[in-house]
Amino acid sequence: MTPRDALEHLWMLAHPHDSAEDLKAALGSIDIAGDDPGLPSVFRVGTLAAASIGGAGLAAARFHRLRGGAEQRVGIDVRRALAAFRSERYLSVDGGAPFELRHPVTGYFQTRDGRWIQLHANFAHHLHGILRVLGCGESRDDVARAIRTNWDGAALDEALAQAGLCAALVRTPREWAAHEQARAVAGLPLFEIERIGDATDSGGGAASAPKAGARPLEGVRVLDLTRIIAGPVAGRALAHHGADVLLINGPHLPNIAPLVIDNGRGKRSATLDLREAADRAQLHALVRDADVFLQGYRPGALAAHGFAPEALARERPGIVCVSICAYSHRGPWHERRGFDSLVQSASGIVWTESVAAAQGGAMPVAHDDAQAGGSFIAMPFDAPRPLPCQALDHATGYLAAFGAMVALARRAQEGGSWHVRLSLAQTGRWLQTMGTLAEGQRAPDLRAQDLADCLEESATPFGRVRAVAPAERLERTPAFYARPSVPIGTDAPQWAG
Template sequence: MINEALRTILPAAGWGDEKARAVEITGGADPILPTPFRIGETSAAALAAVGLAVADLWALRTGRGQEIAVDTRQATASLRSGHYLKMDGADVSTERNTVMGVYPAKNGRWSYLHCNFPNHRAAALSVLGVPEDREAVRQAVAKWDALELEEAIIAAKGAGGMVRTMDEWAKHPQAAAIASLPLMEIVKIGESAPQKLPDGGRPLSGIRVLDLTRVLAGPTCARTLAEHGADVLKITGKHLPNIGYQEYDTGHGKLSAHLDLREPTDVEILRGLVRATDVFSQGYRPGTLGGRGFSPESLAKLRPGIVFVSLCAFGHVGPWASRRGFDTVVQTVSGITSRQGELFPG
């Protein structure tokens, strides 16, 4: 049975409702997790859409069709896969930094501080003028106007935000800027001759992917490609911090290499890798890699036919397009955190 979340994805991918006839979604209905949001239906729809795309590619390779089955409860569990990870038979810590979280600010408002990475933590603590102590942070945030603190932390190159309601977010200039955008966009960035799929026994066999993403959304994207046979090379740097369990969980099926794009030699190494790749996936803020010579247009000239995948927190247009953000920051400013807190305080 087609669910409503999948129905919204189909046109974005250029498919009609008939495409969903090959999909069977089972396993119950929301709520599966303690949330007012339809997490189960949405996760099942996303995985079903991946299955449809992979089945299309497999049909192009082999002429054989496939049916897709998704269990909603299992799809929901997949969103927390890092929490079920074991290494050498032992649980892997999923603890976050102790000062990261939501704090009461002035006038009954709340502020969220994203402090998992040392540089963002240092920015927040510098603005607040306190040591790395949760009680000291709580007392300091209570003296701030939440909106002023949001802007001060962003100006200090940190990450965080004021907790907004959904109605407040709907009136925000950034929400207005992206309101009419589709779920995803496919934009032609250059000309190239058609290329035959490499030989192989899996849908993405022989497809080479460079993964320049961090944390969760982008790494999960590249891991999904690896799951279906792509050769994925994750590019990170020794100077870039990571969240251990997420790094491990999204690293399945990938090779990895360290490059420092502040160094001209490493920039040239990456350019060489681009020439031999098919997909370049990046999750930095719009313009960040472009400033180092790795914009979509530059890569299309360097490697005609390349697929440039770009993911970012707030979209590629609007006043917040270049603002630092992570999943939890987006939830905070867009009303998700507020709505969750209304029904499940604490």
Template sequence: MGFGGRLGTYARVVITPTAALRELWHDTTGTPLDRAGVVIDGDDPVLPSRYRVGVLAAAAVAATATAAARLLRARGGAPDPVRLSVREAAAAFHTERCLRVDGAPPRDLWAALSGNYRAADGWVRLHCNYPHHRDAVLAALAVADSRDAVAEAVSRRTAEDVEAAVLAAGGAAGALRRRADWLRHPQALAIGRLPLADLRRLGPAPARPLARADRPLAGVRVLDLTHVIAGPVCGRTLAAFGADVLHVGAAHLPTVGPLVIDTGFGKRSCHLDLRTERDRLVLRGLIAEADVFVQSYRPGALAALGFGPAQLAELRPGIVSVNLSAYGQAGPLAGRRGFDSLVQMVSGIADTGEAAPRQLPAQTLDHGTGWLAAFGAITALTRRASAGGSWEVRVSLARTALWLDSLGRTEDEGERAEGVEDFADLLVETDSAFGRLTHVRAPASGYWAHGPRLPGGDEPQWW
């Protein structure tokens, strides 16, 4: 039974971590999983949730580590079998909440206006972490910069009306939908037909076997044009398996400081202003020597600047283009901007049937999608090595939400809080430009060569 076939019968089906891994592996690679090469210990619940968050985390992390081991073996290495606990995988989905800088937690990840609001007929969540998204909310509702004023304005309108108004103003919002309504929605139907990590061949290119190495991705060059959590987690994961990852940001774009630190391990960081032809030319030069290009901007944004998947394949035949989106690249909501907390609302994950929505205990859709993107990238590199071709990998938060929904339920209602002390034995310390960092170690035998760098602190060039 595939992922989609369980959606209507979740109450009677409980998926084990190994079964979830086996289905994910076959769904992505088209081949059966060699179960002798991977062992997953434990089961849910780990994090407080009625959803099987730990199972999803374990399957995504184990699949990525197994793909990395397979690639290392193809490069002449002798990888150890993959062994992972569900708890270790869950900690890897909790990294931003466990991060400490010089012993203290960084500032709150959420801006004052971000959060759930009661509307006239339900609930809506507003995302105001970026100044331009906050301004869009204030403009759409015609209110002052006050949570009370926003709450009052939202209470007089329907949830979907608020959602539509904020989106039209250039902001980010998500109305709570019932699970059953979402499963009938054209968007859910469109993405439900797609694999979790959707790989497709972009065009011809010669096979490009990778040289012998002692790490799976040694010598692989990755351009990371991502922000927030999902895309940066993909780049951070590829760095943990040995890739040379160069994050490309811009001085004029807003960021969330703690997330920059948390997802920056193993990467270098440069700034380019892609509004200028000069810096677009620099990026083209980097692409000409890259193996993987990861992006998480709104669908179509980079293509408008000349850096869409087909354009990348022309600039660099043999490239692997990895594209992360909120709602997928098919269906009526394909172009909509969104974030993990919003997709939880829209997809019914936050629907409890009670008075207020309940968010997951981790940014599960973000982290899960980031790991799936890394799994897809490694799988595409493996295919490129033997069969050639340029490749595209497509993943989305909404498709990951459908996967989570299909894995069954726990009996944990998620009332307790889980903090850094719960994963103390999985934490390590690393020096960085930001200070002494206490953080979750890379799972599944991965490791980072260095801590996060200051944004824009490196030159836009390959080592």
């Protein structure tokens, strides 16, 4: 699959009722340069990057045209898209070295039965929970010894999940395909855009195409209730096409400082504690003037506070709700906590990369050590190897922005309130269906010094920030960040102006 093949699939999935002429016109207005392998991987990560970012750029241009703006061409280059997919890796402040994003206990550990399990311990409460389950000290050596001595892989995977912690057993593709959660994911499309309410008011729910501004999303208000990478990337993409993005964090919730800097560009930042009635009331007040409600909580978590999509559609007819989670809203794992790297491990992506690395960088052929019934023989590698970037996070973020803009266009043409649903697992499945590259891991890596033309600098409250610029190129309305990133809670929880 080429980047253009993937983009055409994405566009047609989002516009199933467009005529052949409309599809040809839309897809004919984007220029795509480059191909895989752009990073050392047997997976088509460059294709995923170019399609998801290019699709978001094309959706922005189409929405701008729908509002009366000029026609324009869109461009995406695989190399620039891959730089954006590793934006946190290339971030620097005041010329300093790249940031270390992982706690030492985050990573892979071999179990008593020869399996590998990945732990995610970047947040203190997750780390302490893991240590309680293992009954050991907090050094990496303590954790490795406890797991290797006392735990079989599947048992530890289940024990940590039951404790509400973040981990994933490294499964083979065949193991994952036989799993009930994988079957649930396979029954879903890449994303869903569903109408969840009618609307006849003049506040945006009725069919209308607001007057074009200087930028595609000028005047569009976005509430961004997300953290870490996938959701924040979605909000950042909407911001760099002109949306007014208000980030809402809980003051008690942990964050990772470099990601706040990288993914906060273009946004204002406020805090509200949804455990408090007054703060919930303030969020409801914000919802009544919002166009997009973007959230990355586990399915059902916000509904318990009164912010289910259907409730929001009644409160604010015409709203576009965007929900991102780890393993999708269906299946036995729909409430399971997860991050990009854990979904890679669970779904067979890490296994595939690891076997290829053990074979000198060549793609493994018919080498799956899980039997059809799920029994396990041995891991044919000495150490797990993930993708060379957080590809599921970044792709899901750009797909969420894409879905939000498609839904805004539908609202303008048809009216109604809309719900866009995505997950890291659905994105991972799409990557796996793109096919693999026999010698992909032998591609050279991309270093920061090789990407000077992809980086930009800005003055921020954190210092002089050097970061990856928006990768998509719009001929008449170039993407840019109108605001620097700011510390969490800098702004009041209210709309500007």
